[in-house]
Amino acid sequence: MRPLKNRRFISLGVCAVLLAALAAAVGLIARGERVAAGVAPSSSAVVWHMPNSDSLQDGNLTARITTGAATTTLDLGHWQQARAVSCGDGITLTAWSTAQGASVMHLDPGSASLRTVPAGSDVLYSALYDRGTSYYQEAESVVETAAGLSGQLSSTKHPLPALAPDATAGLPPSGYKGPLPGASVGTVEAVVSAGGHPLALTATGQAAGVVDLTDMKASEISGYSGLYGAATGSDGNLYVAAWRCFDPSFTIKVLTIDPSNLQVVAEADTGVTPGTTVNVVVIPWPDGAAVMIAQGDSHNVQQYVWTVDANGLEPASKLPAGIGLYMAPDDNDSVLLFGGPAMNRVSRFNIATGALATDIPELRAPAGSYVIAVQE
């Protein structure tokens, strides 16, 4: 593991302290004043889903944690679906099965510990685990669950505000017969921590918005009705990919949102229409965020990667087909790409140089499995 990796998900409130401590430790090590003794070896983790052969497509979820020369394998259970919602300061997953419902899991590779929070019966596409507290959508609320000193879970519900249809986000076509929800809370497509506040990003298909779960202050994201993928950038701003559900010619934009007032302060155009999008991932990146959009079908998934900061989007990097479906932070130059068509293989892509290393041996999962999360 290289130094300074995967620290970008640490909340800004503690980031400075941790970075100072880390810099001091690195400095001490570099000067030879303290070598190894008392310094825990760094850890990496790979999580994969191994489908069973039956038609229900459930499977075993497994994590392999490598700390120095030691390897630990954790059985995360039997699930029909699992996906990573963040990789960085630990791995946060959502998992679902008919029998067990949904759970939010947080894996800490450093301590090889797993925390699992039951999270209702619906499939979850977003969740947040932040310093011992999890957030996930249940019906029209976001549930905040924390463990007390006794270890018993306590939950608080934050009712979400309804979003009225936004005419500027595009109207249904003539002859439209689909659902017309009117004002509704919609789906929480991302929950992120910004400035110490948990923020929920919601979309209904006819409107979109962001809610600060600390004080329930809410703001509409005017002109957009679909969004996915969000992260707090290294500059403290919130970045999210957004589009218009009833306007297929409207290209996906990356919005910059000021978390202090929940207002959109910048919009950058990817130039990509939403049409065949199968996944969107946004992760923190130096000076801003990195954005990955995967498009295509199972035979040809194409990934595009951008970086975005106060100056807007850098030109996209188009990856060879089949590299993956997900993206996770690696170091200040590179990201890890995996999942979907890449199955058990993980690739490293250097955004600055364009160098691509496919199928990194130490991150490879068992044959036949699908990597769903990586932290190096």
Add this chain to the structure above:
Amino acid sequence: MDQVWGLKAQLYTYDLEVQPDIHHAFTASHVYMWRNYDDAFPFCESGVYRGAGAGSHPIDTDHPRYYVAWGDYVNSYQEEDASSVPEIGTYKYYRVKLDEYDSITQMGTWSVYYNDMSTPVDTFSIWQMPAAHAVCGGEVSGSSGTVLKAHGIPDVHIRKQDGNTYDWNETNFPSTWKHLQYQSWTLAWPNSPDYQTFTASGTKP
């Protein structure tokens, strides 16, 4: 490698009739599935309509026709108007099948069948709906100030595979209204297995 999930559910609905003196535009969806109960997308539905068509080959019709509509966050709204079905009442039930869940793209492939047809009237892929809520006969919309009466026999149930035995379990499926658009309508479908009449009525001002 595509992963075949197999048949997940079959939804049967009622034999719909629309009274012959109804000539205004309307839509009555009979099979309706969506991801979250308070969410618009993803969804798929099938039913009959009169009036404006939509989709890539829209058919504006003064005779009730079948249609299939679907959409998700990124694939927007799509509709297939069934030009091959001249009159409603020809079909007695629908089946909506989740044929595949592709773990590569996380897209679900759905097919809609009428009656015992072996060929689906439409097959489509939408984003991330491996599990869904379902309502049958759940939506009627029409122009404000018109009257729609329809009747049929609700015979609505869901069949799903048991995760352990793969037997078919047949379960009565509660039918509920989802009246969302025009407040002038008064609608009633008592959620009772003993109530066998489907009505939708409104008052012309």
